[in-house]
Amino acid sequence: MKPLLSRALGPSALVATVATIVLGLFVTPPDVVQGELARLLYVHPAVAWVALYLSLGTATVASALYLWPRTRSMVADRVAEAAMEVSVVFVALTLVTGSIWGRPAWGVWWVWDARLTSTAVLGILTLGYLALRRANDDPLVRARRSAVLALVSAANVPIVHFSVLWWKTLHQGATVFTENRDITVHGSMAWTLLLSFIAFSLDFGWLVRARYRIATSLSTNFDRELDVALATRRTEDAS
Amino acid sequence: MSESEPLDLTPTPPTARGTSRRKTVAIAGILVLAIGVLLGQGMLSSLNYYMTVDEVYHDRASVGVREVRLEGVVQEGSVVRTSKGANFVIEGVSGRTVTVRAVGEPPQLFRATIPVVVIGSFSSSSNYVFSATQIMVKHSAEYKAQHPDRVTASDGSVR
Numbered sequence: 480m481k482p483l484l485s486r487a488l489g490p491s492a493l494v495a496t497v498a499t500i501v502l503g504l505f506v507t508p509p510d511v512v513q514g515e516l517a518r519l520l521y522v523h524p525a526v527a528w529v530a531l532y533l534s535l536g537t538a539t540v541a542s543a544l545y546l547w548p549r550t551r552s553m554v555a556d557r558v559a560e561a562a563m564e565v566s567v568v569f570v571a572l573t574l575v576t577g578s579i580w581g582r583p584a585w586g587v588w589w590v591w592d593a594r595l596t597s598t599a600v601l602g603i604l605t606l607g608y609l610a611l612r613r614a615n616d617d618p619l620v621r622a623r624r625s626a627v628l629a630l631v632s633a634a635n636v637p638i639v640h641f642s643v644l645w646w647k648t649l650h651q652g653a654t655v656f657t658e659n660r661d662i663t664v665h666g667s668m669a670w671t672l673l674l675s676f677i678a679f680s681l682d683f684g685w686l687v688r689a690r691y692r693i694a695t696s697l698s699t700n701f702d703r704e705l706d707v708a709l710a711t712r713r714t715e716d717a718s
Numbered sequence: 719m720s721e722s723e724p725l726d727l728t729p730t731p732p733t734a735r736g737t738s739r740r741k742t743v744a745i746a747g748i749l750v751l752a753i754g755v756l757l758g759q760g761m762l763s764s765l766n767y768y769m770t771v772d773e774v775y776h777d778r779a780s781v782g783v784r785e786v787r788l789e790g791v792v793q794e795g796s797v798v799r800t801s802k803g804a805n806f807v808i809e810g811v812s813g814r815t816v817t818v819r820a821v822g823e824p825p826q827l828f829r830a831t832i833p834v835v836v837i838g839s840f841s842s843s844s845n846y847v848f849s850a851t852q853i854m855v856k857h858s859a860e861y862k863a864q865h866p867d868r869v870t871a872s873d874g875s876v877r
Contacts, residue, residue: 508863513827517861585854586825592767647766647789649835649856663860 485688492685495678502671510668516584520664521671523576525679530569531601531636533683537562539633542626553698556622559629561690563608565683570602577650585649593642594650601639604632618698768835771810774846782843787835789856790816794830804853808834820850827855 503521510517541559544550577595582588589595608628615621643652664672768787790808793815797806803820818836828834838850 511862511864583826584857587854593765647768649767649854651858665862668861
């Protein structure tokens, strides 16, 4: 069962993404206020969902599992690394797609309101995480330090999420996770929005898995090289 | 090192580490508490991106003629395009209004009955006429089809 699910991830991500593109561009109607601009609804919220909740959520759980002595493993460290790396890409995409939407819809590319600023801070924190991982060669030190930073970065996620409620922002309120769970997106637009969330979530899963495999093979290579180096050193000593 | 002086390898209790951890927890606790208090006191209200029309009416004197960002809904039928930009009236939730004289091309989505944020200042320290240098549209999270009345008839045609 497991290999079947694993093999289905790539194709299902592809199918869902293509279906989102087709429905988003050709099937759904233009919006009453925003016209064709509303098609960004099938990109921007789903990308932000992956950036904020899926990837940082995965990285947080994996980092917490690493820091907890009873569940500590390098698997958790590699999952956290993979999720954070994908998060950097998706936070950047969130900012870029938001900016592209903001220019025609609001009239400005960028404003320093609470939502946009807190998202930018999150982007800097995730970049800092990648920098920190390169700052030390010792796998254990690196894993511990980066796990702590991942948890610190995750503390910013609720601030980003609630920023539109806590402060007055130019950015609109929640589209999907509204206070009374009353989604104000109508008909086929709502279904396509839901589909885009599924599609981008599957894309996230596919990317994290690919990144995790790279991390695993890198670490295996590292161990092998270390063994070779040790063996060489021993023969030097013997001669 | 001579053979007669072996290294002292007796384990020492990790006192320094224990206190440093406690210190870290204490600092983190104080930070969380401080942010909580700030939030509770509304002292982070400077993070608000704009004032509403009603807030201006509540404390007009404090606004004066300094540059502010002001939010209100564009009143129906009030928009007059001028050679420099547009004149219109924005309305608060309470129905109180501010007259806006904006310079510069309004954004693509600008029109009556939608909320906007204007940047600029009042023309005097007590009146309600606002000179705006920029209009920003604050759209809602509501999405509806442009032709919502269109239905599929029983014969499959779209009307």
